[in-house]
Amino acid sequence: MTDTPHSSPRPGLLAPLSIPDYRRLLASNALWWQAMWMEMIVIGWLVLELTDSPWQVALVLFYGSVPRLIWGVLSGAVVDRVGRRRIILTCQTVNLLGSGTIALLLWMDQLAFWHLCAATFVVGTAWAFDWPARRSYMPDLVGKTRTVDAMLLENFAQIFSRILGPFSGGVLIDALGPKGCYTVLVGISVVALLILTRLSPAARPNNARPVRHALRDIAEGFRYVRRHEAIFGTFLMTVTMNNLSFPYMTLLPVFARDVLGQGATGLGILGTAYGVGALIGLIIINFVRRRISSGVIFGFGSAIQPIALLAFAYSTVFELSIGLLICAGIGQAAFSVMQSSIVLVNASDEMRSRAMGSIVIGIGAGPPGKLQIGALAEAFGAPIALGAQSSMCIVAVFAIALLMPGLRQAREPDPVIATADD
Numbered sequence: 001m002t003d004t005p006h007s008s009p010r011p012g013l014l015a016p017l018s019i020p021d022y023r024r025l026l027a028s029n030a031l032w033w034q035a036m037w038m039e040m041i042v043i044g045w046l047v048l049e050l051t052d053s054p055w056q057v058a059l060v061l062f063y064g065s066v067p068r069l070i071w072g073v074l075s076g077a078v079v080d081r082v083g084r085r086r087i088i089l090t091c092q093t094v095n096l097l098g099s100g101t102i103a104l105l106l107w108m109d110q111l112a113f114w115h116l117c118a119a120t121f122v123v124g125t126a127w128a129f130d131w132p133a134r135r136s137y138m139p140d141l142v143g144k145t146r147t148v149d150a151m152l153l154e155n156f157a158q159i160f161s162r163i164l165g166p167f168s169g170g171v172l173i174d175a176l177g178p179k180g181c182y183t184v185l186v187g188i189s190v191v192a193l194l195i196l197t198r199l200s201p202a203a204r205p206n207n208a209r210p211v212r213h214a215l216r217d218i219a220e221g222f223r224y225v226r227r228h229e230a231i232f233g234t235f236l237m238t239v240t241m242n243n244l245s246f247p248y249m250t251l252l253p254v255f256a257r258d259v260l261g262q263g264a265t266g267l268g269i270l271g272t273a274y275g276v277g278a279l280i281g282l283i284i285i286n287f288v289r290r291r292i293s294s295g296v297i298f299g300f301g302s303a304i305q306p307i308a309l310l311a312f313a314y315s316t317v318f319e320l321s322i323g324l325l326i327c328a329g330i331g332q333a334a335f336s337v338m339q340s341s342i343v344l345v346n347a348s349d350e351m352r353s354r355a356m357g358s359i360v361i362g363i364g365a366g367p368p369g370k371l372q373i374g375a376l377a378e379a380f381g382a383p384i385a386l387g388a389q390s391s392m393c394i395v396a397v398f399a400i401a402l403l404m405p406g407l408r409q410a411r412e413p414d415p416v417i418a419t420a421d422d
Helices: 020-051 054-082 085-108 111-141 144-196 216-229 231-246 247-257 264-288 294-313 319-348 351-365 366-380 382-403
Strands: none
Touching: 020 054, 020 085, 020 111, 020 144, 020 247, 020 264, 054 085, 054 111, 054 247, 054 351, 054 366, 085 111, 085 144, 085 382, 111 144, 111 319, 111 351, 144 264, 144 319, 216 351, 231 294, 231 319, 231 351, 231 366, 231 382, 247 264, 247 366, 247 382, 264 294, 264 319, 294 319, 294 382, 319 351, 351 366, 366 382
């Protein structure tokens, strides 16, 4: 049977699963997220043990995220030129080589701090192209009317990975040490790559087109985003959340060890709590998304997370901190699902990759946020650092939501039985 995009007549949330290539992409994405969340826990704990410095933890995570700021401006145009499937395969290979290099250095007892910085920069560069390619590939496989369904399923996979990843990372650090953890990461990356090689070339859209001029394509993408308030508002909210809210992950090892008195397993539980909240958030979103606009869900989620993190910053009780991270995860689910969905649904097919490239640029606001929260934590302590950034984020989120009515009014397409013309 040929893997024909949009061929399933099955209605509802599970409709995309009847498309074989979507199932393959979803399975690979789940492993991709699993490896990322595991590595974030492992590398943060490893650096903290090596250096005993919150600033150094922030610095290595900065090197992993700064490529999004550097390459985000080019990523959409490059994906258009090279082709989404080819980009995904290439970047997954880079992920495998990055994890394999760190694992080898650990087993040889030759690992230095600069090796971690270099490896995270290379893998972060791959991410800057990989993420928009994976996301913009979904409507090609399932059609625009099922894009939100596909994104919800993708986020369910991501959240399960986020629950399992931090917990397994923390447990494996205690059980096997960093060497064992990175060996497991190599195995996960191998399986993800093998699944991607089974993506049917026949199902790949003809999007590997020549561009008239790279700079002209980039400028055209910026103008397009600026003209569409729903997409531009999503971009501004992405900048805000990545600069002021999401850098909390940088300090999670510090909160676990120095504020809450926990070890690596406790750190894994904190990371898992956030994932549990995100899973709860996805269930809620699936029930309300037909009655509440995507933009309103997006705005509420963007506000809930920093409010919960502001309370978490000053909690000294482990169980209360777990509950607050669950609340933050609920907000993150609404943000994550609707961030991509609003852009993918509202952008034209021709501009989809470049519109997603603008979101990568917004995500690129994270590196300065990691540096500033690390510097604040070094100078004033982790609670004050996280409290200050969360407070600023709350103000900015409400300002964007109030000033961007087009964002609040953004909705997903009416549910219809999809055809080959979607």
